[in-house]
Amino acid sequence: MFDVNELILKKAKELGFGDVVVLSYEMNRRQVRFANNEVTVAKHWHERKVELFVEWEKRIAGTSITDLSEENIEKTLKTLKANLEKMKPKEDYYGIAEGPFKYKDIPETFDKAIVELDDPSEYVERAINAALEEGAKRVAGVLYTDHNKLYLTTSNGVEAFDEGTGIEISVRAFIGDLESGHGTNSVRVLKKFDPESAGRKAGEIAKLARNPEQGPEGRFDVIFDPLAFANLLSYMGWAFSAFAVEAGFSYFANKLDQKVASDIVTIKDIGNLPNGYATRKFDDEGVPTRETTLIENGVLKTYLFNTSLAKKYKRETTANAGLIAPRAWNIVLEPGDYTKDELFQEVKKGIYITNVWYTRFQNYMTGDFSTIPRDGIFLVENGELKPIRNIRVSDNMLRILQNVVALTKDLYHIHWWEVSRPVTTPYVLVKEVGITRATK
Template sequence: MFNVNEFILKKADELGFGDVVALSYENRRRQVRFANNEITVAKFWHEKMVELFVEMDRRIAGTTITEVSRENIENTLKTLKANLENMAPKEDYYGIANGPFKYSDIPETFDKSIVELAEPNEYVETAINTALEEGAKRVAGVLYTDHNRIYLSTSTGVEAFDEGTGIEISVRAFIGDLESGHGTNSVRALKKFDPELAGRKAGEIAKLAQNPEQGPEGKFDVIFDPLAFANLLSYMSFMTSAYAAEAGFSFLVNKLGQKVANEIVTIKDVGNMPNGYGTRKFDDEGVPTKETTIIENGTFKTFLLNTSLGKKYGTETTANAGLMMPHAWNIVLEPGDYTKEELFSEIKRGIYITNVWYTRFQNYVAGDFSTIPRDGIFLVENGELRPIRNIRVSDNLQRILEGIKGLGKESYHIHWWEVDTPVSTPYVLVEDVGITRATK
C-alpha cells in the first residue's frame, strides 16, 4: 500500500497539487451474529482503500478510492483537480503538518492472537450461556474481530505505519416483549476480552426489568449506566471539534475558559490510550497522538484541532486531524470516588437508565437534545428498583454536565454501533434530568 501512496503523491505533484495526504487501509473483519440463542451468520471482509486529501491554491477536497488501480487513481486525481478549479479558495487554510515524526509503540493495540484466532464461536457461546444462566430466555447480538493496517504518506514528508487488532461483542438478552438488557465488551488484546461480563450484565438487567409499568414524567435524579452515558459523550465528542464549532454544530462555541460542567468533571481525549478501541499512533497528518484535556474541573480548555485550525487560532494541533476535520479518538470521563452502591444510595426517588438510543439534537448550538432509554429502565426509591418503560430524556447537554453530582470509581470502555467514538466512563449521577413520556 505504500507503493500505492507513492504513486498518488507522484501523480498529484505532476498535476500541480500542493498538500496531499494518502491514507491507505487494509482491513480484515470477521462478524459472528447470533439470535434465539444460536449463531446465525458468519461473515468475513478483506478490503483495501485509500482516503485522499488534496489541496491546490488553498482549495481543498477529499475522497475515498476503493478501486486502487493506477488508472482509477489517475482519473480520480484529474477529477479532483477539475473540481478544485471551480471552487473558491479557503482563505483560512494553513496547511498540514510537516514531517517526519518519530512514533512510539502503544501497549495492547496489536495482538497476534486475534489475527490467528481460528474460531471465535466459543466466545459467543460463553456470552449466550451466561445470559441464560442469569435468567434470560432469548439472547442475540454480534461479535467482531478486526485486524487493520494503516499506511500514511503525505507531501510534507510523513511516512507512517500502524497495525492494530480488536475484538468486541454486543449482547442483548430478552425475557418477554418488554424485558431486555444489554451488555458489551470491547478490547484490543485477546487476554482482556470478557464476553461473560457482557452476557451476565445483559441477563441481569433483563431479569430485573420484568413487568415494567409506565414511567413518570418530571425532573428526576438519574443514574446513567456507562452504556447510556457513553452514548451522550460520543455525541458530545463531535462537538469538541473546532470544525463542528465553526459549522454551527456545537454548544461549546465561545465558551473557552468558561465553566460548562460541574467541577468534578474532567473529560479528555486520549489518542494513545493502551487498549483503547480508537487508539492510533498518529493522526491523519502523521502527528503522534497524545492526551488532550478538553474539560478540566468543569472548565472548557480546548477544542480538538488539526494543524491548519491550530495555526488559525494561534496555537498548535492537538493531534486530532481527520482527513477533513479534527475528531476524537477515545473520550475519557475521569472517574470519581463513589462505589456503584453509594451512587444508588444517594437517590431517594430517581431513575436508573441502562441504555439509550435515537439521540437527537433539536438545537446543536444550544445543546438541546432528546434520547430514548431502551432495555432495562428503573424507578429507584430508597435503594429499591422498580421496572418502568416508555419514557424519554429531554434536556440540554451542558445542563447535564453541570448537573453531574456523583461519579463512580470504576471506568468502563464502551464501543458499539450507538457509540461510534469509543468512550470510557463510570456510572454517572445527574440531578434534575428532564423526563417526558415517549411517543409511539
C-alpha cells in the first residue's frame, strides 16, 4: 500500500497540489450474528481503500478511493483539482504537520491470536449461556473481530505504519416483550476478552426489568449506567473538536478556561490508551497520539486541534487530526470514590438508566438534547429497584455535566454501534435530570 501512496503523492505533485495526505487502509472484519440463542449469520469482509486530503492555493478537499488503479487515481485527482479551482481560498488554513516523527509501540493494540482465530462463535456461545444462566429466555446480538493495517504518507515527510486488532460483542437478553437488558465487551487483545460479562449483565438487567410500569415525569436524580453515559460522552467527543466550534455545532464554543462541569468531572481524550478501541500511533497528519485533558475539575482546558486549527488558536496540535476535522480517539471520564452499592444508596428517590439510543440535539450550540432509555429502566427508592418504561431524557449537555454529583471507582470501556467513539466511564449520578414521557 505504500507503493499506492507514493503513486498518489507523485501524481498529486505533478498536478500542482500543495499539502497532500494519503491514508491507506487494509481492513479485515468478521461478523457473527446471533438470535434466539443460536448463531444465525457469519460474514467476512476484506477491504482496501485510500482516504485522500489535498490542498491547492489554500483550497482544501478530501475524498475516498476504492478503485486503486492508476487510471482511476489520475481521474480522481484531476476531478479534485477541477473542483478546487471553482472554490474560494480558505484564508485561515495554515497547513499540515511537518514530519518525520518517531513513534512508540502502544501496549495491547495488536494480538496475533485475534488474526489467527478460526471460529469466534465459541465466544458467542459463552455469552449466550451466561445470559441464560441469569434468567434470560432469548439472547441476541453480534460479535466482531477486526484486523486493520494503516499506511500514512504525506507531502511533509511523513511515512508511518500501524497495525491493530480488536474483538467486541454486544448482547441483548430478553424475557418477555417488555423485559430486556444489554451488555457489551470490547478489547484489543484476546486474553482480555470477557464475553460472559456482557451476557451476565444483559441477563441480570432483563431479569430485574420484569413487569415494568409507566415511568414518572419531572426532574429526578439519575444513575447512568456506563453503557448509557458512554452514549452521551461519545456525542460530546464531537463537541470538543475545534472544527465543531468553528462550524457552530458545539456547546463548548467561547468557553475555554471557563467552568463547564462539576468540580469532580475530569475528561480526557487518550489517543495512545492501551487496549483502547480507537487507539492509534499517529493522527491523520502523522503526529504521535497522546493524552489530552479536555475538562479538568470542571474547567474546559482545550479543544481538539489539528495543525491548522491549532495555529489559528495560537496553540499546539493535540494530535487529533482527521483528514478534515479534528476528532476524539478514546474519551475517558476519570473515576470517583464511590462503590456501585454506595452510589445507589445515595439515591432516596431517583431513576437508574441502563442504556439509551436515538440521542438527538434540538440545538447544538446550547446543548439541548433528548435521548430514549431502552432495556431495563428502574425507579430507585432507598436502594430498591422498581422497573418502569416509556420515558425520555430531555435536558441539556452542559447542565448534565454541571449536575454530576458522584462517580464510581470502577471504569468500563464501551464501544458498540451506538457508541462509535469509544468511551471509558464509571457509573455516574446526575441530579435533577429532566424526564418526560416518551411518545409512541
